[in-house]
Structure formats: C-alpha cells, structure tokens
Amino acid sequence: MRDRYSYFHKLIPLLLSSVSDEIPEIRVLAADLWRQAGLQWEKENEDDIKDKMDFLFNPPPHYPHEVQRPGLGCRELVVRNLGRLVPAIAHDVTDWLVPTRVRTSQLLSVLLLHAEDHTTQHLQPLLAVLYRACTDTEKDVVNNCLAAATLIGTFVPPPVFLKLMLEHVTAPSSSSYPWTPLMVLAAVLRGGSKQLLKPHLQLVADTLVQPEVCQEYQQVMYLEQLLACVDVLLHQCESDCGSVSLQLLQVLVTIQSLSTDPQLSTKALESVRFLSTVQGLDPIELYRQHMGQLLDWLSASVNTWSSYSPQRLQLHVIVMQSGEILMRNRT
Structure with a gap:
C-alpha cells in the first residue's frame, strides 16, 4: 500500500509488542514479519541509507551479548518514528489495566534496543516515563522498565545521562516516591561500561554523599536504592573506586545509621567489606585510611547535634566498626 508510510507509528507497536508475546507461535511469526518489514524498507530506501549499509555489521561498543542486533531497516524504522512512539508509551504505561502496562513496559525495552544511541534525543521524556513507571505496584512493569533503563546506560554516553539524572537525584520531583531517581540511576549505571564510567566516578560519588x-530520607526503600547505586559503582568499577573510597564509605555508614531494617544494614556492611576488598584492604584498614577525614566530616556540624541528628548515629556506626582505630587516631 502506497500510504503505509503514514501509519508506521501505528504498525510498529503492533508488531513489536507481539515479539514478546506469551504464545511462542505468535512471537516467531511477529519476529519474522518484523524482519521482512525491515528488509523491504531497506530495499525501498537504499539510496538514503547507503552510508549506513557500510557499517551494517559494526554494533556499538558494549552491545548486549545476550540479544541479536536487529537489522538496519528495523532499526531505522524505529529511529524515524520514536518521537511519535514515546508519548504513546508515556500514556499507556500508566493505563488502569495491568496487562496494558506490562506490555507497554516490554515494548519500551524493544524500542530502545532498536534506537541504540538515538535514544539520546529522547532522553528527557524517557526518564520521565521510567520514573513514573517505577512507582507501579506491578513488579513486572518495574522490572521491564529497569531493563529499559539498563539499555540507556549501554547506548547513551555518561556525560549526557548524568547531567539530567543527578539533578533528579538531588531534587526528586515526587515527595511520595523520592527513591525512583536512584532506582533508575542504578539501572542506567549497570548498563554502562567501566571505561566510560571511570571519568565520572567522582561526580556520582560526590552527589550520593x-x-x-544520603541523609534526607529514612524510608527503607530509599536507602535500598541508595545502596544499589553504591553497589553498582563497586561492581562496575571495582579497584577504580579507590579514588572515591571516602565518599562511598560515608554513604554506607549513613545507610547503616538510618536503616531500621537489619537485613539492609547487613547488606550495607557487606558493601563496606567489598569496598575494602577491591582496594586490597580489610575493613579495619579501610577505616584506618579514612578515620581522620570521617571525624572531620562529623565534627563540622557537632555544635548543632541533637538526639535526633543522623551524625550521632553515624558516629555510633564508625565507633562500632573501626575497632581500636578510633582511639589510636585520637591519641
């Protein structure tokens, strides 16, 4: 049909939603039809994509190993229609029907896998979608959106996504769900690479601390996502985290001091051990290395402490975990 190009933004979601259908026969049929559509589009637009055809077999660096890269025609179809698809995603991901929200969140990951680095052009509305969807009570919706956030970290350069996301972390738009920017940030960082994240470790750590x-909210969910961000940095960058060891230790101490959940406190303590391990230290040596700075950090506000001050609880954690280091330092 000659006028089918005008309906691509309506046809693409129909096909790509079926690629992740529960019925295997529908998944196979949809994938085959989508591949044929991409090949036909390539033939009809060969002159426009001649330069891109030369780089057909060169996927972006750090491309996910577990998935097969879609063909050029399929990717171009999504890229050229993504501006009209994102608003529709934003609408349907908050639909009152759970199946609609789940399918829409699945579709989002498929679209970003096709869009690759072109995701950058739509980053702001996409982040708004993710923040909203991560408040959903349906776990599948949240998990699918976090998978999409991981793809943002894979395809979008860290300077671009950090500029937007760290602002949201320091000033959450929702007082009811202040942890969603941290949740999405952890997923995005998980999708990045060590080489690309390393130059920005200082910026991320300085923001988290x-x-x-790290001290404004005491909800368990918020502290869990704060810990998730620290853990992602530790596992992604490992020994490179030595340059921000103090800031990460301060965040981990704060999580332990504010947490009312014993399991969360235990996880934070395990992260302290891992932070010391990646630097070739034991936890006591880690505290020995930073004790003077930790005490300066707390003493800066000591004149304003009350029985409810988080600094008092932070000092308690430091004293309990540092052993004899604190006494030796004061001596």
Missing part, C-alpha cells in the same frame, strides 16, 4: 541525598 550530599546530605540532601
């Missing part, structure tokens, strides 16, 4: 980020 800010009082309005």
